[in-house]
Amino acid sequence: MSAILLTLPILLPIVFGVLLTVCKQLGSGPRRVVTISALLLNAALVFAAYFGPASSLTVFRLGERLPVYLAADGMGGFFCALAAVMYLAAGLFSQKYMEHESDPGRFNSFFLITLGMLNGMGLAGNMITLYLFFEALTLLSVPLVMHTMTKEAVAASFKYLFYSIAGSSLALVGLFFVYNYGVSLEFTSGGVLDLGRLAGNENAMLIASMLAVVGLGAKAGMFPLHGWLPSAHPVAPSPASAILSGVITKAGVLCIIRFVFYLVGPEFLRGTWVQTTLLILALISIFMGSMLAYKEPLLKKRLAYSSISQVSYVLFGLFTLTAGGALGGLLHIVTHSIAKDALFLAAGALSFVTGKTAVADLRGVGRKMPVALWCFTLAAITLIGLPPTAGFLSKWNIAVGSLSADIGVFSWLGPAIIVLSALLTAGYLLPISISGFFPGEGNESFPGEGEVSFTGDRKAGALMLAPLIVLAALAILAGVIPKHLVSFFEGIVNAWF
Amino acid sequence: MVTSLHFQVDGFRILYISLTVLLWTLSTVFSADYFGRAGGTRRYHLFSALTLASTVCVFLSADLLTMFIFFEIMSIASYPMVAHEKTPKALRAAETYLAVSLIGGMATLMGLFMLNSLAGTLEIARLKDACAAVAGKPGLYVAGALVITGFGAKAGIFPLHFWLPKAHPAAPAPASALLSGILTKCGVFGVILISCEVFRADADWGIALLIIGVATMLIGAATALFSVDMKKLLACSSVSQIGFITTGIAMQNILAEHGGLAVRGTILHMVNHSLFKIVLFIVAGVVYKGKHSVDLNDIRGFARGKPVFAATFLTAAAGIAGLPLFSGYISKTLLHESILEGIHTLPQGQAAHGILQAAEILFIIAGGMTVAYMSKLATALFSAGPEYDGAKRMKPATAAALIVPAVIILASGVVHALPDAIAGAAEGFMHGHPPEHSVAYFDPGNLSGAAYSLIIGCAMYFLLIRKLLMKKDADGASRFIMPAFKLPDLEDAVYRPVIAAFTSIGAFVSRIAESLMDRFIIPSAIALGAFFARVAEVLLDALVSALKKTLLRPFKRSKFPGRFFGKYYSFVRREAGRQAPEQVARSGFSVSLLLLGLGLSAMLIYALVVIIAHS
16 A cells, blocks of 8 residues: 555646546636646645655566666655645646646646656656656656747757757666666665676776766756757746746756766765866856856846756755765755746746836836735845855855865865856846836936836736745745754765765 | 854943944934835835844854854845935945945855865854964965955945945935944954954954055045035045044954054944944935935035034034044044054064054044045035025934934043943953053043144145135135046946956856857767768668669569668758757757767667677
8 A cells, every 4th residue: 555655646647637638628717626636636645655654666677677666765755845846836826827828738737747757756766767757757848848839939849858868868878887887776875886896897987977967967957968948948838937947957956866876876976087077067057057147138048047057056066975065955956946936937927917028128017016026036035045045055055065075176166156156146136126126217237218117907816926925935934944954954965975 | 054043242242232223213213204205115114124133133143154144134135225215326326235245245155165164163252263273374364355355345445445435325314324334333343253253363464454444544535525425425434434443453453462452442433433423424314304415515504503403413523533522532542542552562674563654644644534524514514505494493303313322422522431331341352451551531642643633634624625625606605626536436447347347258158158069069960970871871872772783673663762861861961051059959859869879879889899898
């Protein structure tokens, strides 16, 4: 019975999603009920699967040593919980938002199915299972990007697909090597490599690990395979962008965590050129993302560039291969998911009501939509990493971890770039709030004539604003009361080293 | 680990919290009068309350991390107070304020990271010993300099003072009073912590800080001298007075064990400056309410016929100018004494000795400049001007908000037990010791310092201000004019261009990095794929045609298998010809399959090599 519990979080969203596809003539009311109840039920099931009696389940075998195998551990449970919360917020928001888009039924069904895949990734007990769900997630999330079916959306979703497949084929290389040199593919804190069998082939294994992490980094938006992100996020509907940025990029991070800390092991990579290269790639992504976001005039594209930068904070923290840095990285997963979800939803609410997508057109929007802009501001402050928000906590831990790590020049260069990027983050997010609340006439930052007037009778409504408020509150709360979160992550991280 | 906040109280902290609460009360009392029925006051009071709470927590914090947390909250929460008026000027000033706060804050954060990793603690009580263990390390100086960047920027210390003469005047008067009176002291508080704990008795640090402090003192006073805007003059004066305070902190570092006078002077001048500025900015607010301008030429004669207004203004002006019988005299005398003490204790011939001697002279000159610019302000307020209708009299509450601090200024100038008691209670914070014998403030030596300043000030007033900065109008009234030359504005001349250049270069480099994949690697991969496909096509087509001619002769009519690879090749070649990323992406499916194929074949080749090598 308890083993079956593990499959439910995967099956339930898929079943509900397929149901929505099959019953096309469903009205918007029942569709809403189905979607929201699926999301709520999922949250309960994830909770049950994690806190239920520890169990594992072999679903079927691909080969003698390749079982498709589910197990709930802290890391996976955390990931499922994160997905559940973010999907709930975006799902509630999407109910009203998607009414004005074509075919909300299709959106809802793929929305739910991807949640099932994410739960599968969280509950996967070995790498092959994770890989299967990861590939399925890639394919099934394409319809979310493609939803509007405009030329740009189709092009972007192909780009997304291309980058993802290229990335996961690279990951496959690493997987083969781990399969060859490891004891098993089952996730074990600290790694599974059989050092005796590996002897003499360390370099090949290092190259394979490097390729795998870079490949998995495609989903996480890590340089050099980041290219899909700024194309795909802006064209997707806002709830989908929120999910893409808030959760699906973290699926890439989860894969990297599983690969580095549960298969290869941090000891194997510490001090090697692979670690150095990965640190450089993460730092390039951090700087490049922030810089391009700073120069980007379109709000959603700006947020997409910001995701490249912020997810690489997580990766930088992890790649320091210290307990402190990894703790900061895990905390930043939470921070970025909450803040970026809130930012994308707020951007969605702003464009839903005003019809504007460029930053410069949102001047004075604070008078019309004070609540949305307040939430935007709080999420922005979180993302910048100003105290007392969750962002400060995570960046502090990443920097402290980095300074304690034996990684040469990067131990201080990393924090310096993080601090610089925080300034750029302030530079690309705060002006939106400032000009929204204080639309001065002839303000130099926003040349133009006076306040932009907002016409139109669309209202955001409670269903759109409530998730925003909750997310903004969570972003602050996670920073103010971090004790439980920190001790939970410490439990996970300490097992790695 | 950042999971807990640490607070503590001691004499200095209690002193500054009391002062914060007092000033906030006075400012808020006045704000009811100042804002009247204007809109946006709910927002103002919300952020004012937030700023108050975080400021109190800054003064209460027992470790630098806690302090930084509340320091940042304070920076952000005070932004809407500066931007309150929403005029373009106010918004630009507020933008500058926010930018300086954020950049300074992040520099401080970086410094704290380094300090934490070097000293192993950020707890103030343990910093002194922890830093003594790593004293002299270059990293410690870098960390200290970074930490002090943010605190010094908030305090208005040169070269990060430039935002202050813009932001303080742009804010509504009650906010300016708090910005000048209290928020700058949060920055000073940080500078003190770093100087007294991290660089305890470090003379090199002290000399560097002294040079910065003297520069701040002079630059602030000079810009105040040339201002024709009352609030700007007061803001520049704040910069100058913060320079005096910084000088005191520096002397405390240089004198180490013997820095008792410097400690007392620093603390008392902080307190005095807070009190001067609340009075002077409320005065400015009252002027603005009456005249809707703070231009010195528009407000002429405003103080006439207003005894309370005039008396409180003159008290604060005399205090800030350092006239005997007012509190400013006490603190400036102490600071001056400490410089003299430094000159006596340091051996002659050392560079430090010369610097101290120069500092002493410049200190007196800066004091003279203070006298001069306050005289200028007084001239404006008391000279004959257009009749003021007097319809709007000061409200009793506003009068009270002026009288309370003015009385303290006067009382502590006359009854020296009061400043001695305050300093005695607070000096432990800066590791100061009570002086062996009480300071005779009115002995000839001490009075002569004030007298020199007064003489220099009068000379400047009559020779510089009256001759060069005032001009007779056609109607006989004299007007204040801006000097013909303009002091270069650091913000427009240096900081903004540097930041713009940095972001342009950064964006350029980032664009190259961003397009690396879409514009270079993918097209190259496609070209490579096309080449292999071409080779495969030629080989296979040759094979097929050979087969057709020989073995497959009976099937000649059928279309099997044709030039399949040729078709694929021409598709790939077409795609490679147009290299726009969107088009490359549109062919995503086939290209990714191609790359997958390439990857798989590379792996197979590798596997073959391995098998052959092993067999």
